[in-house]
Amino acid sequence: MTFLRYPSPRYFSQCSRRFSTPIKVAIVGTGPGGFYTAHHLLNKSSADKVIHIDFFEKLPTPFGLSRYGVAPDHPEVKNCEEFLTNLMKHFKLSSSSASASALKQEQRHKVRFLGNVEVGKDLKLANLEKYYNSIVLAYGSTSSDNKLSIPGSNLPGVIPARQFVNWYNGHPDCYKKGEEYIPPALEKIEDVTIIGNGNVAIDVARILLADPKRHWAQTDIAVDAEKLLEQSKVKNVRIVARRGILESAFSNKELRELLELKDAKFLPLSQPELLQVLATKKLDRVAKRRLSLLEKYNNTLETTSNKDKRTWSLEYLQSPVEFLAADNGKLEATKFVKNKAIDDPLLPGQIAPTDEHVVVKNELVILSIGYQGTPIGGFEELGIWFDKNKLHNKGGRVLLKKSAGENDANLTYKKGWYTSGWIKNGPKGAIATTMMDSFDTAENILKDLTNGNYIQVDDGQDILESDELPKEKEIVYWSNWEKLNEYELEKGKELGKQRYKVCNKQDMLNVCKA
Incomplete structure (x- = not known):
């Protein structure tokens, strides 16, 4: 028993x-x-x-x-x-x-x-x-950024994407009274290079390329950012990645959104052979969709209606090796080394540098290479x-x-x-x-x-x-936040925006305890 x-x-x-x-x-x-x-x-x-x-x-x-x-x-x-x-x-x-x-x-x-x-x-x-x-x-x-340890990385025209994103999204760290973040002088900049090609890079490109009044005015973008974007003289944005198309870190949804942007023209790939090589490979559903999107827009013909638009491009197999300054000490260009893909099924996505370099004109570089x-x-x-x-x-x-x-x-x-x-x-x-x-x-x-x-x-x-x-x-407390939330929504409604963001921390506290 x-x-x-x-x-x-x-x-x-x-x-x-x-x-x-x-x-x-x-x-x-x-x-x-x-x-x-x-x-x-x-x-x-x-x-x-x-x-x-x-x-x-x-x-x-x-x-x-x-x-x-x-x-x-x-x-x-x-x-x-x-x-x-x-x-x-x-x-x-x-x-x-x-x-x-x-x-x-x-x-x-x-x-x-x-x-x-x-x-x-x-x-x-x-x-x-x-x-x-x-x-x-x-x-x-x-709260911190990955770094690029190459010559010229401390030039004032080289900035982390995190700071730029915080600025246009109204993060209090960028709006401390007496020590406000100084955004890039977009009213004086024509050529921008974004290093990295994740979703943040695509977001940043869209911020720079889309028409502020038509695209951004109704959103909850920080008002200061909206005003500067209205003065922007940016003409071209390059998104540069060290590896190939299949290793792109952005989602197909983000890519399609940028390709369909009415305010900017996608420039054909400078390496069309990359598409030809992929066409011969066995790809999964996500990769096939990415390839079809690029092929579709890569063959778009130039028309009279889009000649005056801002332009943007995707550049692959390039790694920055030096940021170059003009005589006045400001950023003038970026030097890249061209990479080649290693064709080894056991080492997918691996690359090796070549002896070939290219120098690209830019007054602003935004590093979108990850957070820490x-x-x-x-x-x-x-x-x-x-x-x-x-x-x-x-x-x-x-x-x-x-x-x-x-x-x-x-x-x-x-x-x-x-x-x-x-x-x-x-x-x-x-x-x-x-x-x-x-x-x-x-x-x-x-x-x-x-x-x-x-x-x-x-x-x-x-x-x-x-x-x-x-x-x-x-x-x-939550009841204090509800006051701030109500204030932002009401003021946003007055301005025709989804939300008016209060950006300065002390201003937030003042509204919370009103």
Whole structure:
């Protein structure tokens, strides 16, 4: 006979406490990585779990990359913001119920937004462990840029795409009073080279090529950017990549959008043989579509109606080796080395430089060669493994830094710590990719909560009732953001725009507390 071994009364006591007391989760960052993780946690948790989430955002505004990275003429992509808005609508903890005692009274999911709070500066990272059972780092990977270490890279006409995107999207970093970002003098520039050919490069090209009044005036583009674009003298934009057509990092949707732009003319490829070679290869559906798009527009005849249009081109198998200055010290041209593709099925996409060079006239170069993640102050203290611009993790579970000689088989998770979004896997992939990846992180959090693998905290403590945050800190709650949101939408309506973005941080705070 088999006897069943029943759990002890102590076990039931522990389980009861575990699931009757709310699980408290801190999410650092309110971009797609953060709010998709929260959505999955709240909607997929079992009925015996109550989850309270605090979002920490260093800006007064939510939505991260969606608000400040998506092109102004792609409002449909920003529809993802409804995920966070709906969470706040259904689970928001009202300001009148912000105390720890109120949190315990009503046993259901709750969400708070704590904007204008920079974790690592305003709030010590390690101190989150006093108040939260689980901590999710979802603060993105767009605060720094990849660099080109070639002669002339410090010339004033060579700028990172990140700064340019932040400027036209109204990011507060570009609109600090007294130290505003100085955009390129587009009213004096005719030739622009964009190095890199991902979706950001295509967005930047569209910003420079499209008619400001017809294309941009109705969007939420920053008003300062719109005004400068109206004065722009840009005539030609070149998008240059070091590898071939199949290795293009942009999506077919972005390519088609630029090809169909009425305000600019696509110039035929300077290397038409690249298309001929691809026509003989076996391609997947995505590659076939890209090839057909390029073939269609590569054969477009010059007409009287498009002779005065701005022009743009795609250049392949070229790598920059030097930025050249004129006698006045300003950028004048860029020198490229021509590459050749290595025809080896075991090394797809590999290239090698040739002895041939080409010099291209340009007064502005925009580097669209990727972003870098940066650590939050306090990683070293906590032993969190961050190096080579990467927050090391496995399935979203943050890993502890390896000791000397330790191999990958002995990696250790940092209990209760997770990561989501671009800081998890690097700045790549569309928002839809981020969503699925964030769901994976959330699923692992839920598994760990079920197994009791989380940080033990004092149930009665609430971070807003502590001395962790500076007393003078102006915290932006969701109700404050709603004031700013309403103001931007109303002013945008007056101007015939989707939204008028308030760009200066202090101006945002003034509207929030009005």
